Amino acid sequence: MEKKQFKKTLAVAQNVLNECIRHKILNILFIFAIAIIGGNFIIKELSPGAEHRTLIDAGYVNIEIFGFLALLFSIFIITYEEFEMRNIWITLTKPISRTTYFLGKFLGICLILFLNISIMFFLLMLLALLNGINLNINYLLIIASIFLELVVAIAFTLLFTVISSNLITGMIFSFFLFLIGHLTEHLKILINKEGTTPILKIILYIIYYLMPNLSLFNLKDKVYSIEGLFPFDYILKILIYASLYSVICLIISSLVFKKKEI
Amino acid sequence: MLAIETRNLSKIYISGHFWNKRKTVAFKNINLKVKQNQVYGLLGLNGAGKTTLMKILLGLIFPTEGEAFILGKKVSDIEVRKNIAYLPEMPYFPKYLTPLEILDFYGRLYEIEYKKRKEKINTSLELVGLYNKRNVKLKEFSKGMLQRVGIAQLLINDPKLLFLDEPTYGLDPLATKEMRSIILMLKKSGKTIFLSSHQITEVQQICDKIGILHNGSIINEEKVSNIKGSLENYFIKKINLQPSTAGVIYR
Numbered sequence A: 001m002e003k004k005q006f007k008k009t010l011a012v013a014q015n016v017l018n019e020c021i022r023h024k025i026l027n028i029l030f031i032f033a034i035a036i037i038g039g040n041f042i043i044k045e046l047s048p049g050a051e052h053r054t055l056i057d058a059g060y061v062n063i064e065i066f067g068f069l070a071l072l073f074s075i076f077i078i079t080y081e082e083f084e085m086r087n088i089w090i091t092l093t094k095p096i097s098r099t100t101y102f103l104g105k106f107l108g109i110c111l112i113l114f115l116n117i118s119i120m121f122f123l124l125m126l127l128a129l130l131n132g133i134n135l136n137i138n139y140l141l142i143i144a145s146i147f148l149e150l151v152v153a154i155a156f157t158l159l160f161t162v163i164s165s166n167l168i169t170g171m172i173f174s175f176f177l178f179l180i181g182h183l184t185e186h187l188k189i190l191i192n193k194e195g196t197t198p199i200l201k202i203i204l205y206i207i208y209y210l211m212p213n214l215s216l217f218n219l220k221d222k223v224y225s226i227e228g229l230f231p232f233d234y235i236l237k238i239l240i241y242a243s244l245y246s247v248i249c250l251i252i253s254s255l256v257f258k259k260k261e262i
Numbered sequence B: 001m002l003a004i005e006t007r008n009l010s011k012i013y014i015s016g017h018f019w020n021k022r023k024t025v026a027f028k029n030i031n032l033k034v035k036q037n038q039v040y041g042l043l044g045l046n047g048a049g050k051t052t053l054m055k056i057l058l059g060l061i062f063p064t065e066g067e068a069f070i071l072g073k074k075v076s077d078i079e080v081r082k083n084i085a086y087l088p089e090m091p092y093f094p095k096y097l098t099p100l101e102i103l104d105f106y107g108r109l110y111e112i113e114y115k116k117r118k119e120k121i122n123t124s125l126e127l128v129g130l131y132n133k134r135n136v137k138l139k140e141f142s143k144g145m146l147q148r149v150g151i152a153q154l155l156i157n158d159p160k161l162l163f164l165d166e167p168t169y170g171l172d173p174l175a176t177k178e179m180r181s182i183i184l185m186l187k188k189s190g191k192t193i194f195l196s197s198h199q200i201t202e203v204q205q206i207c208d209k210i211g212i213l214h215n216g217s218i219i220n221e222e223k224v225s226n227i228k229g230s231l232e233n234y235f236i237k238k239i240n241l242q243p244s245t246a247g248v249i250y251r
Helices: A003-020 A025-046 A051-084 A098-130 A136-162 A165-183 A184-192 A196-209 A232-258 B050-058 B076-084 B099-109 B114-127 B143-155 B173-188 B198-208 B231-242
Strands: B003-013 B022-030 B039-045 B064-071 B084-085 B161-165 B192-196 B209-214 B217-223
Touching: A003 A051, A003 A098, A003 B099, A003 B173, A025 A051, A051 A098, A051 A136, A098 A232, A136 A165, A136 A232, A136 B050, A136 B064, A184 A196, B003 B039, B022 B050, B022 B217, B039 B050, B039 B198, B050 B064, B050 B084, B050 B161, B050 B192, B064 B217, B076 B114, B084 B143, B099 B114, B114 B143, B143 B173, B173 B192, B173 B198, B192 B198, B198 B231, B209 B231, B217 B231
Parallel strands: B039 B192, B039 B209, B084 B161, B161 B192
Antiparallel strands: B003 B022, B003 B064, B209 B217
8 A cells, every 4th residue: 555545544544533532432431341340249249169250251241242332333423424414525525535535444443442442451351350360361362352353343344334325224234243243153053964955055155154253253262171372373363364354345345435426 | 728627427316126216317418618717606496416516526426427527637536636625515524523633634635744734724724713713622613613614624735626515505694704705815816616506696796607507407608797687687587498307207
């Protein structure tokens, strides 16, 4: 990418970040803090003996959910202002290509997600330390995998907002894809099941490869079944998967956005 | 070199489903030529297609047929946009940003260096009387003040060609007067202005030439100095002569 284009991408990203912060997207962190700290007391009561594991598990699940909500709200706010309030009209008459603008928007939402997740992770780790949990590098890899998963979610949510004529419809599609994405692995069981007809197998395979496989990013369930660090090749695999899936979504979105009448 | 040129420009909107498609003609075969340093006023009734034409010239929507050129280059050429600026009808900006931030953002898109950008922003804000409000969030601004931010963003890149869509829409008489004097100042400085408006009296005071968009085509073009009497009467006379068919929906 040319240096000039990169600078413009950064300008858009910074603008998106500013807007989201001013729209109080980060307020979602307060709800997270209440959920995680409040949950900590309940966990102690409900799971004696396993409170450390439950605290960490519940913490990561909360980060995943609140991270997804943060990205959904951010995309909603930015896209609503762009199209419903038409502020994109002026921006796109400036010397910036639609692709550059779109990449900037993607980057800006990734930044807001990174900020959100970092703060939530810091809170969780603080709580873990206060509870005397021994921390290691795997906890950092788990949060990195959640971040990658949510970057994929940003990419497909942006794709839906571009291809659907209605913003709410795009958000609903994204929400369901996020849910289905966690169940993709179960499709394999169906595919391999005896009695599945060849036609159904083909259909299921197509769905399997089209849908994002978000269960790949679930390191938190695997952390107790391994000794030492997560294997490097697995981390590399999910990194490549997230990059490929996001890039494909962004290319399609960008091509559609180029032709979109504003 | 012409500031604006269109060749057989047509825009037909297609809606409905593939088994029940509907076509709405916004305009057909528009051949427009706007010279540089000219203030051109595009007149037309509501729904005549003025904004659609402007949006095609700005690359926001695409023509069904024909071509459009700005300062000798195709409208799809991003380089063209370095020399143009646009003020939409009722401009809207991200409400949680300040005028300083939004102008800085636009300045960065124009690749203006930091120091020069700062200078330009301050000058533009002073000109529209918003320098003291540069750090106030836009959500606290009235319609008139937002319009002024809109004007400030027009001036950042020192454009050769300005597109103004209903620049005085929704403004009170005082703000309208201010807006008019800014447009006249821009005209004096040699800018080419392409303006669409319902305010015919205003168009007469500002424009060098007018074009009337009606029934999907430019039915008349005339130098304002050649129009005897009021432009309003002239406009009504021209419109009445044409049977209305624009925007007719047919299958």
